[in-house]
Amino acid sequence: MSYRFFVNGDPVEVEVPGMRRLLDVLREDLALTGTKEGCGEGECGACSVLLDGAVVDSCLVPVCQVDGTSVRTVEGLGSEDELNDLQAAFLATGGAQCGICTPGMLMAAEAFIASGAPAGDEAIREAIAGNLCRCTGYTKIVEAIAQAAERRRAAGTGDL
Amino acid sequence: MTRILPPGTQELLAPDPLLVPPGSRTPGRISQRGPLRREGPAKLTGLAKYTDDLVFPGAWYGATIRSTEPRATLLGLDQDDAFDWTQVVVVTATDIPGDNVVSLIRDDQPILVPVGGEIRHQAEPLCLIAAADRETLRAAKRHLKVRTERLPAVFDPLASTEEFSHLEVRRGDLEAGFAQAELVVEGTYRVGHQEQLYIENQAMIAIPQADGGVTVHGSCQCPYYIHRALKRSLQLSDAQAVVIQAETGGGFGGKEEYPSMIALHAALLARKVGKAVRMIYDRHEDLSATTKRHPAVIHHRTGVMRDGTLVAQEIDVVMDGGAYCTLTPVVLSRGVLHAGGPYRCPNVRIAGRSMATNTPPNGAFRGFGAPQTEFAAEMQVNRIAEALDISPLELRRRWAYREGDTTPTGQVLRESVAAIEVLDAAAEASDFARHSAQTRHAREARQSGARLASGIGIAMGWHGAGFTGSGEVHIAGVASVELTDDGMIRVLSAQTEMGQGTKTIFPQLVAEELGLEPDAVENAPQDTSIVPDSGPTVASRTAMVVGGLIIKAARRLRAQVESVTDRPFVDSYREFALEHGALRVDEHFEPYPNVDFDDATYTGDAYPAFGWACAVARVDVDLDTGEVTVRDVVSADDAGRIIHPVLAEGQVEGGTLQAVGYATIEEIKLVDGRYLNDRLATYLIPTSLDAPRIEAILVEKPFSGAPHGAKGIGELPMDVGAPAVVAAIHDATGVWIHDLPATPERILAAMTGAPARGSPGVSAPAPKRGAG
Numbered sequence: 001m002s003y004r005f006f007v008n009g010d011p012v013e014v015e016v017p018g019m020r021r022l023l024d025v026l027r028e029d030l031a032l033t034g035t036k037e038g039c040g041e042g043e044c045g046a047c048s049v050l051l052d053g054a055v056v057d058s059c060l061v062p063v064c065q066v067d068g069t070s071v072r073t074v075e076g077l078g079s080e081d082e083l084n085d086l087q088a089a090f091l092a093t094g095g096a097q098c099g100i101c102t103p104g105m106l107m108a109a110e111a112f113i114a115s116g117a118p119a120g121d122e123a124i125r126e127a128i129a130g131n132l133c134r135c136t137g138y139t140k141i142v143e144a145i146a147q148a149a150e151r152r153r154a155a156g157t158g159d160l
Numbered sequence: 161m162t163r164i165l166p167p168g169t170q171e172l173l174a175p176d177p178l179l180v181p182p183g184s185r186t187p188g189r190i191s192q193r194g195p196l197r198r199e200g201p202a203k204l205t206g207l208a209k210y211t212d213d214l215v216f217p218g219a220w221y222g223a224t225i226r227s228t229e230p231r232a233t234l235l236g237l238d239q240d241d242a243f244d245w246t247q248v249v250v251v252t253a254t255d256i257p258g259d260n261v262v263s264l265i266r267d268d269q270p271i272l273v274p275v276g277g278e279i280r281h282q283a284e285p286l287c288l289i290a291a292a293d294r295e296t297l298r299a300a301k302r303h304l305k306v307r308t309e310r311l312p313a314v315f316d317p318l319a320s321t322e323e324f325s326h327l328e329v330r331r332g333d334l335e336a337g338f339a340q341a342e343l344v345v346e347g348t349y350r351v352g353h354q355e356q357l358y359i360e361n362q363a364m365i366a367i368p369q370a371d372g373g374v375t376v377h378g379s380c381q382c383p384y385y386i387h388r389a390l391k392r393s394l395q396l397s398d399a400q401a402v403v404i405q406a407e408t409g410g411g412f413g414g415k416e417e418y419p420s421m422i423a424l425h426a427a428l429l430a431r432k433v434g435k436a437v438r439m440i441y442d443r444h445e446d447l448s449a450t451t452k453r454h455p456a457v458i459h460h461r462t463g464v465m466r467d468g469t470l471v472a473q474e475i476d477v478v479m480d481g482g483a484y485c486t487l488t489p490v491v492l493s494r495g496v497l498h499a500g501g502p503y504r505c506p507n508v509r510i511a512g513r514s515m516a517t518n519t520p521p522n523g524a525f526r527g528f529g530a531p532q533t534e535f536a537a538e539m540q541v542n543r544i545a546e547a548l549d550i551s552p553l554e555l556r557r558r559w560a561y562r563e564g565d566t567t568p569t570g571q572v573l574r575e576s577v578a579a580i581e582v583l584d585a586a587a588e589a590s591d592f593a594r595h596s597a598q599t600r601h602a603r604e605a606r607q608s609g610a611r612l613a614s615g616i617g618i619a620m621g622w623h624g625a626g627f628t629g630s631g632e633v634h635i636a637g638v639a640s641v642e643l644t645d646d647g648m649i650r651v652l653s654a655q656t657e658m659g660q661g662t663k664t665i666f667p668q669l670v671a672e673e674l675g676l677e678p679d680a681v682e683n684a685p686q687d688t689s690i691v692p693d694s695g696p697t698v699a700s701r702t703a704m705v706v707g708g709l710i711i712k713a714a715r716r717l718r719a720q721v722e723s724v725t726d727r728p729f730v731d732s733y734r735e736f737a738l739e740h741g742a743l744r745v746d747e748h749f750e751p752y753p754n755v756d757f758d759d760a761t762y763t764g765d766a767y768p769a770f771g772w773a774c775a776v777a778r779v780d781v782d783l784d785t786g787e788v789t790v791r792d793v794v795s796a797d798d799a800g801r802i803i804h805p806v807l808a809e810g811q812v813e814g815g816t817l818q819a820v821g822y823a824t825i826e827e828i829k830l831v832d833g834r835y836l837n838d839r840l841a842t843y844l845i846p847t848s849l850d851a852p853r854i855e856a857i858l859v860e861k862p863f864s865g866a867p868h869g870a871k872g873i874g875e876l877p878m879d880v881g882a883p884a885v886v887a888a889i890h891d892a893t894g895v896w897i898h899d900l901p902a903t904p905e906r907i908l909a910a911m912t913g914a915p916a917r918g919s920p921g922v923s924a925p926a927p928k929r930g931a932g
Contacts, residue, residue, distance in 0.1 A: 036360070
């Protein structure tokens with residue numbers, strides 16, 4: 001079967017079985033390896049991407065459900081030379097250590113900030129509760145998200 | 161507030177506000193931040209290449225066939241005729257050209273169990289299969305039948321007759337100490353397995369080379385462990401075995417020794433297939449088969465005077481090594497050396513033994529034996545404080561080591577002792593005395609039928625930096641700094657980055673010596689064909705030991721360049737490179753002055769220096785359900801001079817949360833020697849909602865033996881979090897939980913006086929099959 005959707009704004013078309021995991025389509029068919037696999041059963045959130053703006057575990061989404069949608073991955077944020085404000089906040093605060101949870105964590109944080117919800121400690125922790133991190137104790141991740149949310153609020157742009 | 165005390169500071173600053181109130185932002189950070197994480201931008205954009213992100217066109221997929229019994233004789237590996245075996249490659253023990261052992265301490269663990277050999281644990285590797293695609297691989301696995309004859313298995317280390325190691329540390333006259341004691345307190349404490357749970361599963365890719373050698377890319381802490389294992393079992397030369405670390409998504413000890421096994425498997429398959437082979441574990445395989453923290457049973461008998469003077473400590477430590485030795489004797493040794501806690505005691509006997517059981521081998525995990533024994537030590541201190549009706553803070557202040565004190569091995573703590581400083585820092589930041597009085601009052605005034613109770617608890621600890629005893633001398637690490645012929649500076653070491661910050665602090669340290677910006681210094685890749693063996697990335701040794709080597713190398717490089725150019729290094733090194741070409745300085749480890757340990761008698765300087773830590777935890781306990789909420793933890797840690805405050809805080813915060821998980825929810829249940837909760841849906845680690853607010857306080861007591869004064873920090877916070885949480889649970893409920901984790905079941909059982917069921921870490925027997 002053939003499926004058409006957008007990835008980070010670009011139209012793509014893949015010819016794959018409909019039950020192929022979005023995670024595999026991204027990593028193996030589209031060579032977007034920024035999205036990681038941590039458990040393959042929706043527990044760790046390392047594979048989180050945005051599907052029409054909502055956070056999903058791409059290991060649990062068959063590609064047939066992605067047809068006609070818009071997918072955003074970590075590759076759609078800032079580049080190495082020009083990090084976006086959320087990535088820059090993670091870098092400055094020490095919110096990324098080993099980095100394997102980071103792409104998924106960033107996508108969950110993007111969705112949270114875009115929602116416009118007040119960025120209090122509890123709300124941020126709730127927003128990333130589906131994303132496990134074993135390195136940081138979450139302290140600096142929460143700090144980074146709060147910083148970026150505040151900057152975007154001040155700049156008047158919820159989304160990128 | 162997080163504070164840094166300048167070296168030599170005796171007086172603490174005025175106490176900070178209370179712990180972070182729930183719902184508020186984590187408080188402000190110190191200004192001196194250090195350079196940004198070197199590989200941060202690559203990780204934040206998804207460009208960093210972890211093993212599974214590496215593409216090798218035409219690579220095959222490898223899988224491991226594992227045992228499903230805890231102990232058996234392997235009778236045969238039968239290939240079902242219904243399957244076309246020409247489309248896959250199978251590797252068994254007979255395909256191993258060299259020694260069929262995973263080279264480590266003792267040669268007991270096979271790479272693959274040979275037919276006729278003994279299976280010693282569940283999930284033990286028996287043979288390997290590779291195929292060009294995953295579907296074929298799955299089909300082949302289904303058609304390979306393992307024939308065995310079951311043998312009786314041992315699951316309880318206390319019932320095991322097979323010992324891996326034992327040791328004893330003695331000081332003073334134990335009998336006289338107990339004869340003098342006015343109060344003797346005894347206790348038995350038990351801890352189970354803990355999984356490292358790096359979020360990136362174990363992964364290796366092997367590529368066969370034309371010269372008969374093999375190149376392995378993988379997720380690992382210790383490229384040279386793998387290098388040695390490959391050379392020995394595949395009969396390769398130094399140059400034929402090449403190990404390259406890929407970006408590594410967490411290790412915590414779990415990628416110290418097990419990666420050698422996976423690399424051997426991938427390499428054996430790759431050589432037989434003649435193509436690259438990918439061995440990428442999924443979470444289930446990783447949880448089922450790889451090493452865990454050692455379960456332990458620790459018995460304390462302590463003699464004290466009524467005024468609180470400590471006069472005798474007798475401690476027995478039994479660790480469960482699992483089916484093979486791996487690193488167990490070293491884990492036991494560190495556990496025993498830390499078992500008394502950071503306290504001065506004239507009469508001590510600590511005995512330890514590590515036993516074999518028919519469970520998957522246990523191995524390295526952050527703290528390496530010390531979190532187990534220090535949990536027991538701190539439980540004991542808190543119980544004695546209660547028995548004497550002395551504040552646990554005050555009792556620790558009386559007992560804690562000061563400079564000039566002698567440890568049970570006879571080591572005189574000549575310098576860099578910060579026990580009192582971390583104790584005071586954590587007690588003040590948490591307002592321990594005031595909260596403690598409040599929770600005590602609330603407990604005494606509590607009506608029956610009350611639903612919620614709050615508690616506060618304290619624990620302190622120490623952690624030897626670097627390898628135990630003469631370990632660093634045996635490792636004889638080499639690290640280098642090079643001025644390349646195109647005028648770049650690069651650091652060459654085998655120290656791996658796994659999130660803790662090696663790639664950031666090494667250029668920082670070298671740049672500081674050379675008068676350059678950190679960005680002017682590069683890291684050579686952790687590739688055994690490029691970098692020297694500076695030893696493994698374990699034991700909180702990277703910053704202290706190897707950091708010291710590269711500083712010395714940079715100093716020599718600077719002196720050599722300046723002696724030729726007669727101008728400051730920063731103004732002349734590029735010119736020097738153009739005129740004279742590359743210049744590389746190799747620095748070899750030299751023993752720290754006045755540090756001497758006798759491995760035979762276990763006496764002397766067990767570690768060049770110790771780090772010191774104190775944690776204060778506050779919890780809420782639901783008295784109806786036994787459910788615990790850890791609200792906040794203050795952890796004050798002394799790691800000598802702090803190189804990079806943001807990274808150091810990150811170590812304290814992360815290590816503290818792992819300790820909170822160890823204390824409350826992380827438990828592995830076993831049946832018939834098999835891990836039952838071997839999926840991420842059933843082995844739980846703390847989420848952002850479970851995590852307490854963590855405040856890291858960095859205390860600095862530099863170590864003069866290292867040129868930069870740094871000691872290790874990675875493991876230190878892991879030693880103190882769990883006993884602080886359990887002390888807080890006691891403060892809330894009035895009951896002591898002797899076994900980790902302190903689950904709601906254990907707490908309710910203790911509150912109702914019900915007997916504890918089962919021992920943490922000890923497998924239940926195989927379920928009985930009913931007739932018919």
